[in-house]
Amino acid sequence: MSAAIRKTIDINSDLGESFGAWRMGDDAALLAVVSSANIACGFHAGDPDIMRRTVALAIEHGVAIGAHVSLPDLQGFGRREIPVTPAEAYAITLYQVGALHGFAQAAGTRLHHVKPHGALYNMAARDRRLADGIAQAIRDFDPTLCLFGLANSALVDAGREAGLPVAAEAFADRRYRSDGSLQPRREADAVITESDEAIAQAMAMVREGRVRAVDGDIVELQADTLCVHGDGAHAVAFARQLRASLEAADIGIHAPGQRA
Template structure:
C-alpha cells in the first residue's frame, strides 16, 4: 500500500487487494496463503495473538517477499479460542501495548528477512472496536507511529481509525469489504447477525466493483452509502477463497480499475 494525500473518495481508477494471512499455528493449518499471494497485492500477517506463531510468521513473510506482495501486520486481541472476533474490555493503554508488541514483532521478522513492513491492519473485534471508539483508535495509531512513522494504518472507510491516523500524522488507507454487508452509517453488519456475510460470489463481486468504481455501497436498508475505497479485503479462510479472489481481480480489471499495492 503506497502513501497518498487523499483523505476521502479512494484513489480513482486503482485499488489495492488485501487478504489476512499467517493464521495457522502449530499443527493447525488455516487459509490458502501461498495461492492467495499470487492474486492479492497486500498481505496482512497475523502476529501471534488471535492466530499465527513465529514459524508461520517467518514462512508467510518469505512467501510474500518472493511474490512481491506488500507486507502488513495484523494485530488482534489475545483470544485464540474466539479467533479474535469477540470483544474484550480493554483500555486504550492495553490497546497501545498489544499493538506495539505485535507490530514490533512482525516489523523485526520482516526486517531480518530483508524486507520492509508497509502497513498495519487491526484484526476482527479490535478492528471493529477501534472503528467506533476514537480512544482505542488513537492508542493504536500512536503505537503504529512509535514503531515506524512511515507505516500506513488501514481502517474501515469513514471510521475513527482513519481519523486517528491522520491526527497522529501517519498515512491511512480506507478499507472496504466485498463479502460483508453494510449498515446505513457505513459500519459493518456484525457477524453474529444473520446475513452479515454475503454468500453469493456474484453479489460480492458486484459490490466490490461498485465500491471501487462508484465509491458507494448498498446498505442493508437499501440506502446508498458513500465509501472511500483505497483497499479491498478478501477473506482468505474460506474453501473457495482463491477462486473468489481471482474473480474479483478479473472483474475489477475488466471495469478499468488498476489493481496495485
C-alpha cells in the same frame, strides 16, 4: 488535454492464520492474487514459524507486508470483544508490530502497513480513544507505516490526525449498516456468500464510491483497499474472480503508496 487518471485499488487479505498443526487457508495461492498481506502476529492466530514462512511467501510474490494486530484471543480467533484501555491497545499493537518487524527485517524487507483484526478493528472503528491508542503505537514505531481502517471510521480519522498514511478499507463480501459499519458476523446474512453479488458490491464501491446498506440506504465511501477473506472454502477462486473483474474494468491493482 490531459489524460484521465486511471483508477487504482489495493486487494488485501488476512494471512498467516495457521497455528501449530492447524492449517487455515491457502496462503501461497492467495499471495499470487492480492497486493497486500495482513499477517497474523500470534495474538489471534499464527505462530513464529508461520509468521516467518508467510513473510517469505509474501516476498516471493512481491506483496506488501502488514502486521495484522489483534486482541489476545487465540481461542476466539480475535473475534470476541474484550474491554481494553487505550494504553492497552497501544501496548498490544506495539508488541505485535515489533514481532512481525523482526521477521521482515531478518528476511531483508520491511513492513508496509498495520491492520487491526476482528473485534479490535470494529471496536477501534467506533471508539476514537482506542483508535488513538493504536495510531499512536504505529506512529511511535514507524510513522511511515500505513494504517488500514474501515472507511469513514474513527480508526481512519485517528490515523490521519496522527500523521500516518491511511488506507480506507472496504469489504467485498460483508454487508453494511446505514451508518457505514459492518453488519456483525453474529447476525444472519452478515457475509455475502454469492460470488457475483460480492463482486458487484466491490465494483460499485471502487467505481462509484458507494455501497447499499442492509436497509436499502446508500452509504458513500471512498475505498483505497478491498479486503478478501482467506479462510473460506472458495477464497482463492473468489479473489481471482475479483481481480479479473477489476482488471477487465481497467482498474489498476497495487498496494497503497506503491506503483502498479
